[in-house]
Amino acid sequence: MNFICNFPLFTIVFSLFSGPLCMMLRGRAAKYYTIIYECVLIILCGTVLWYTISSGQPFTYSMGEFSAPWGNEIRAGVLEGLTAFLFMIVMLCSVLGGWRFLSMDLDNSKINLYFTLINLMTAALLSLVWTNDIFSGYVFLEITTLTSCGILIVREIGRTTLAAVRYMILNLLGSGLFLLGVVLLYDITGHLLMMNMKAALTELAADPANIPVISLAVGILTIGLAIKSGLFPFHFWMPDTYGWATPTSASVLSSLVSKGYIFLLIKIYWRAVGLDVLRALPVSNILFVLGLCGMVFGSVSALRANNINRMVAFSSAAQIGYIYMGIGIGGMAGFSAAIFHIYCHAVTKSLLFITTPRLAEVSGDSLLFSRLQGSGLRDPNSGIFFTVGSLSMVGIPIFAGFSSKLLFATAAVGTGSFRKVILVMLILAVSSLLNAFYFIHTVIRIYTVYGSDYLRVRERGHHSLDYNTAAVILTACNLFLGLFSWVITDLIQKGFLMFS
Amino acid sequence: MRKRFKKWVMGRTDVMDRILDDASEIHDQPRETIKKQRMELVREMEERPGYERTVEAEQKGFYLIYHIVAVISCILLIGVLLYTVAMLPRYGEENTRADEVVERYVEHGLEETGAVNIVSGMILDYRAFDTLGESHVLFTALICVMILLRVDHKNMRSEYEDYYTVLSDRYYSLERDTIIRTMGKILLPCIFVYGIYILLNGQNSPGGGFSGGAVMGTGLIITAAAFGFDRVDSFLPLRVSMWMTFLSLMFYSFAKGYVFFTGANGLENHIPKGVPGAILSGGLILPLDIAVGLVVAGTMFGFYSLIRRGNIGGA
Numbered sequence: 056m057n058f059i060c061n062f063p064l065f066t067i068v069f070s071l072f073s074g075p076l077c078m079m080l081r082g083r084a085a086k087y088y089t090i091i092y093e094c095v096l097i098i099l100c101g102t103v104l105w106y107t108i109s110s111g112q113p114f115t116y117s118m119g120e121f122s123a124p125w126g127n128e129i130r131a132g133v134l135e136g137l138t139a140f141l142f143m144i145v146m147l148c149s150v151l152g153g154w155r156f157l158s159m160d161l162d163n164s165k166i167n168l169y170f171t172l173i174n175l176m177t178a179a180l181l182s183l184v185w186t187n188d189i190f191s192g193y194v195f196l197e198i199t200t201l202t203s204c205g206i207l208i209v210r211e212i213g214r215t216t217l218a219a220v221r222y223m224i225l226n227l228l229g230s231g232l233f234l235l236g237v238v239l240l241y242d243i244t245g246h247l248l249m250m251n252m253k254a255a256l257t258e259l260a261a262d263p264a265n266i267p268v269i270s271l272a273v274g275i276l277t278i279g280l281a282i283k284s285g286l287f288p289f290h291f292w293m294p295d296t297y298g299w300a301t302p303t304s305a306s307v308l309s310s311l312v313s314k315g316y317i318f319l320l321i322k323i324y325w326r327a328v329g330l331d332v333l334r335a336l337p338v339s340n341i342l343f344v345l346g347l348c349g350m351v352f353g354s355v356s357a358l359r360a361n362n363i364n365r366m367v368a369f370s371s372a373a374q375i376g377y378i379y380m381g382i383g384i385g386g387m388a389g390f391s392a393a394i395f396h397i398y399c400h401a402v403t404k405s406l407l408f409i410t411t412p413r414l415a416e417v418s419g420d421s422l423l424f425s426r427l428q429g430s431g432l433r434d435p436n437s438g439i440f441f442t443v444g445s446l447s448m449v450g451i452p453i454f455a456g457f458s459s460k461l462l463f464a465t466a467a468v469g470t471g472s473f474r475k476v477i478l479v480m481l482i483l484a485v486s487s488l489l490n491a492f493y494f495i496h497t498v499i500r501i502y503t504v505y506g507s508d509y510l511r512v513r514e515r516g517h518h519s520l521d522y523n524t525a526a527v528i529l530t531a532c533n534l535f536l537g538l539f540s541w542v543i544t545d546l547i548q549k550g551f552l553m554f555s
Numbered sequence: 556m557r558k559r560f561k562k563w564v565m566g567r568t569d570v571m572d573r574i575l576d577d578a579s580e581i582h583d584q585p586r587e588t589i590k591k592q593r594m595e596l597v598r599e600m601e602e603r604p605g606y607e608r609t610v611e612a613e614q615k616g617f618y619l620i621y622h623i624v625a626v627i628s629c630i631l632l633i634g635v636l637l638y639t640v641a642m643l644p645r646y647g648e649e650n651t652r653a654d655e656v657v658e659r660y661v662e663h664g665l666e667e668t669g670a671v672n673i674v675s676g677m678i679l680d681y682r683a684f685d686t687l688g689e690s691h692v693l694f695t696a697l698i699c700v701m702i703l704l705r706v707d708h709k710n711m712r713s714e715y716e717d718y719y720t721v722l723s724d725r726y727y728s729l730e731r732d733t734i735i736r737t738m739g740k741i742l743l744p745c746i747f748v749y750g751i752y753i754l755l756n757g758q759n760s761p762g763g764g765f766s767g768g769a770v771m772g773t774g775l776i777i778t779a780a781a782f783g784f785d786r787v788d789s790f791l792p793l794r795v796s797m798w799m800t801f802l803s804l805m806f807y808s809f810a811k812g813y814v815f816f817t818g819a820n821g822l823e824n825h826i827p828k829g830v831p832g833a834i835l836s837g838g839l840i841l842p843l844d845i846a847v848g849l850v851v852a853g854t855m856f857g858f859y860s861l862i863r864r865g866n867i868g869g870a
Binding site for chain 1: 638643644654655656657667680682683687691692694695696699702703705797805809811812814815816817818820824
């Protein structure tokens with residue numbers, strides 16, 4: 056076995072170790088350690104990605120001396136490598152971009168605890184990506200939930216505590232439902248390892264009498280993950296959670312945590328349930344409809360928001376809707392579009408969430424639109440980065456958002472179902488229009504001055520290397536995803552071929 | 556319509572929004588000023604015509620719908636789950652399910668892991684990756700509670716300052732209570748010995764790190780309740796407990812990392828299995844149990860200490 060095959064194990068074990076280590080370090084040392092460590096992780100994940108592309112096949116890695124069905128196992132293919140690589144880049148950029156606000160929002164004695172949580176979350180997210188065992192998925196889901204609550208309450212103002220309580224209740228409900236689904240699946244198949252579970256389920260699904268149990272188990276599991284990632288009827292925790300957390304937390308929560316859950320769901324669908332079985336279940340149709348609803352209702356809520364962070368948060372709800380719509384369309388094309396949108400949204404949302412507090416900072420620390428007028432002129436860098444993010448969200452060509460919307464439309468046409476094509480095209484058009492309404496409107500607002508509020512605030516933007524680096528990296532990723540989308544979609548499709 | 560559109564373009568400033576959303580803006584001002592501003596805003600809003608009527612009607616309608624929907628969805632979920640349970644394979648009957656994994660654990664568990672207690676063998680050897688995560692779940696919970704409850708400059712409000720500094724924890728403590736002290740003296744040795752027994756015997760009998768650690772944590776809590784935190788601090792100061800947690804988790808991660816590494820690469824594992832039934836058996840199970848036990852005991856005492864006095868160890 057090639058030495059590179061050990062890298063997924065190293066990323067998980069060293070991240071788990073980094074958590075307690077950061078507790079022992081002082082705040083500033085923990086910060087630097089985390090930054091350097093994230094860079095190492097990017098290199099490791101990138102190497103795994105390169106190795107799987109060049110060798111052309113995935114590899115499994117048994118965790119312990121006992122092989123597959125008896126022990127645990129992790130697995131790495133092109134898709135896992137690509138996702139882990141991108142997640143780590145976004146993680147690094149979030150920490151860098153929110154650096155300045157961490158020292159303002161956090162008490163000095165708790166900065167090292169914050170980085171403890173960030174490292175544990177990194178470990179959990181990587182495990183969610185690498186895992187080949189559905190129960191390991193659950194365990195690391197729990198760590199992700201707890202760490203997300205922790206990085207929310209760390210700001211210690213009343214609103215984040217309230218948001219964290221709501222977030223925790225909904226997330227625990229989601230975890231409970233996911234566990235229930237896992238238990239049901241284990242009860243009918245007798246396996247927790249994804250490949251064995253898939254074989255058992257394929258056998259069971261041949262008998263129509265078993266379909267109701269399977270669809271209930273898969274359905275409960277799906278609802279659990281949908282609640283956790285904020286699909287349409289369950290998206291109301293989002294604005295408070297993302298809107299008031301410290302920028303790094305908001306960016307990590309919206310662009311990585313909810314995407315990690317969706318990636319796990321897709322992995323379970325492909326590797327534990329199997330597309331043939333999934334086609335016999337009503338689950339994907341329900342996800343399709345809920346995704347479409349989310350695209351519209353999330354955008355409508357965003358339109359009504361009068362606080363920039365809440366608007367961006369509600370637009371996350373709409374984007375999650377896009378991803379679930381892709382899953383609902385199904386097939387290779389639909390899932391590829393969903394994965395591509397996960398990447399695109401991760402890159403764009405983190406850029407927006409590290410930019411908005413900068414704009415607020417030069418507007419008297421207010422996130423309200425009425426005060427933000429002209430903030431793009433006062434802090435030109437942030438204005439440009441916010442504009443880039445907005446254009447990508449709306450779906451202007453050359454940015455990532457355009458490519459993903461194009462992929463969704465193509466995937467819908469590929470299904471050959473007339474009703475689906477019409478629905479997808481219509482809702483895509485409506486949603487893009489709504490996106491344009493609130494994002495372009497915000498862009499115009501931060502570049503125009505009207506009324507007397509501008510006269511009150513005369514601050515200048517605070518230039519810092521860390522933030523600019525992070526924003527430039529994210530912008531570059533965004534442009535790369537937009538201009539060279541075929542490179543990524545090729546890799547995604549290769550990865551999906553390795554899945555089955 | 557036109558007015559509303561203009562309001563939207565300009566960014567509305569509703570009174571209600573100013574109460575709720577300006578929280579961050581007025582954060583730096585003195586507390587009294589903030590209170591006064593808030594009260595003024597609330598009064599301003601209440602004085603608007605028709606305010607009470609609309610709020611009441613909204614709340615009434617909302618809560619009615621809320622309760623009805625909650626009850627209906629709960630009943631539906633219960634029904635669906637009962638229906639599912641009825642369709643599951645029956646316990647003890649022949650069914651289509653593959654039981655090869657369970658059979659392997661029961662039949663070969665002893666010889667492969669060296670642990671008489673199959674459950675310990677399963678969670679710490681066969682499926683050690685899950686347990687590696689699980690022990691970090693506890694640590695994560697401790698960190699979250701520390702963030703929430705540890706007293707610092709941000710969450711120590713000026714009006715509570717007296718409570719923490721002058722009255723302190725001693726005021727409410729049970730130290731002078733004869734019943735607790737006497738019972739503590741009698742029970743504590745038994746509790747600690749029992750906890751250590753469960754911890755060390757995890758590979759041979761029911762027990763192990765999680766349960767033994769919980770018993771020992773209870774012992775620490777009773778010590779603190781009966782004899783005061785000073786007594787605990789004298790043998791477990793903050794530095795020591797932090798190093799203990801750190802070293803335990805580090806040992807856990809690296810020991811398991813070593814086993815995973817050797818296992819996957821087909822290298823020889825140099826950890827002896829020992830004679831089944833002896834204290835020193837089961838390979839890594841005993842040291843891992845001790846590590847988990849220390850983390851669990853520290854976590855339980857940490858929760859209690861954070862709730863009582865807002866810190867884990869003495870200053």
